Amino acid sequence: MAKPRLISFKICPFVQRSVILLKEKNIDFDIAYIDLSEPPEWFLTLSPTGKVPVLEVEGKVLFESAIINEYLDEVNPPSLHPDDPLEKAQNRAWMEFTSPLYMAFFKLMMSKTKEAGAEVILEANKQLDTLDKIKIQTPWFNGEKFSMVDISVAPLFVRLAFLKKHFGLDLLDGRTNLQAWSDKLLARETVINSVVEGFEDILMMRIKGAESFLVK
Ligand SMILES: N[C@@H](CCC(=O)N[C@@H](CS)C(=O)NCC(=O)O)C(=O)O
Known part of the structure; x- marks a missing residue:
């Protein structure tokens, strides 16, 4: 997996979920902080919902923390989910x-x-x-x-x-x-x-x- 970039707002708990997962799996990542009260134009273009987290990976955009975490878990085994x-x-x-x-x-x-x-x-x-x-x-x-x-x-x-x-x-x-x-x-x-x-x-x-x- 190419080095992903996480778009964050400093106190967002949903972003924090992704940060914890990235750290648990020792995944190297970049992080960019935005101010949600004045979201930059590039972010609004990138994010379909206008919400963080957004993960940029391999030229594609992922949104929704649960989906981001499922993806990161899947491509970085072993999975943190139970097998059953x-x-x-x-x-x-x-x-x-x-x-x-x-x-x-x-x-x-x-x-x-x-x-x-x-x-x-x-x-x-x-x-x-x-x-x-x-x-x-x-x-x-x-x-x-x-x-x-x-x-x-x-x-x-x-x-x-x-x-x-x-x-x-x-x-x-x-x-x-x-x-x-x-x-x-x-x-x-x-x-x-x-x-x-x-x-x-x-x-x-x-x-x-x-x-x-x-x-x-
Ligand atoms: N269901 C989303 C919720 C994300 C969310 O609500 N993020 C907040 C910040 S903590 C946000 O970006 N709010 C901006 C807005 O609603 O315009 C997820 O899990 O990623």
């Missing part, structure tokens, strides 16, 4: 399940009132409970073998840890399976190295800029 087709399909379903939680985090960050924030938390709590119940194997989602599901949820735990650290908002409180999963993932080198320098400051600036209830 049914287990693999179940894993993919759980990867999909985690995606709305990123939207919840974004909405929470942008909520101007405590009431709006509480509504988002109520909905997220239901999804987190479901995930907590299903995550019975340890240390990783499939037990001993680190997999694509672990990657798909890692950027979420990074953000939940941020909420706890800066605002005392602990969405993993009482969810012991998720807490243990988070602890493992946040200690993993590829996850640690998947955030840009100054990540928390940039996130905080975004929250302040949105006049979120979190900073009132």
Whole structure:
């Protein structure tokens, strides 16, 4: 595979999923950061959705983090998916399940009132409970073998840890399976190295800029 180029926005969790996978597989890649509030013309020409991540590889363009990661996993064996087709399909379903939680985090960050924030938390709590119940194997989602599901949820735990650290908002409180999963993932080198320098400051600036209830 020719050296791919990942188009990123510094605090995008979906890009972070691809960065973790690239690092897990030791794939050499370039990364270009854009400002989503002022996306450059070349990016809008490249990206069919106007969203990041976009992966340029062998003169072609891939978009959607899940598709990018599936491609990278396939062309860089061994696969991080289970071999069994049914287990693999179940894993993919759980990867999909985690995606709305990123939207919840974004909405929470942008909520101007405590009431709006509480509504988002109520909905997220239901999804987190479901995930907590299903995550019975340890240390990783499939037990001993680190997999694509672990990657798909890692950027979420990074953000939940941020909420706890800066605002005392602990969405993993009482969810012991998720807490243990988070602890493992946040200690993993590829996850640690998947955030840009100054990540928390940039996130905080975004929250302040949105006049979120979190900073009132
Ligand atoms: N389903 C997409 C979601 C990507 C996404 O929402 N990216 C955000 C940044 S984190 C984005 O580019 N937003 C710009 C926009 O919506 O115009 C994926 O998994 O790649």
